[in-house]
Amino acid sequence: MREAELLEQIQSIFARTGKNNLVVPNGDDGAVFTSEKQVVACADVAVEGVHFKPEWS
Known part of the structure; x- marks a missing residue:
């Protein structure tokens, strides 16, 4: 699955709730939303040969 998908x-999950729970909308790699508490969700991917070379480590 591609990142955009x-x-x-x-x-679409946030849109279905009918509430604006997003404090900081999703950007490059993360978002902040509220449920019972504020939640920071983030993710990133590093692909060998694209973002780094094995010989660098």
């Missing part, structure tokens, strides 16, 4: 799915 995943973001679309996540956005």
Whole structure:
């Protein structure tokens, strides 16, 4: 699944609630939303040969 597809799915989940729970909308790699407490969700991917080379470590 591509990143854009995943973001679309996540956005549709928030849209279905009918509430604006997003404090900081999803950007490059994260978002802040409220449920019972504020939650910071983030993710990132590093792909060998694209973002780094094995010989660098």
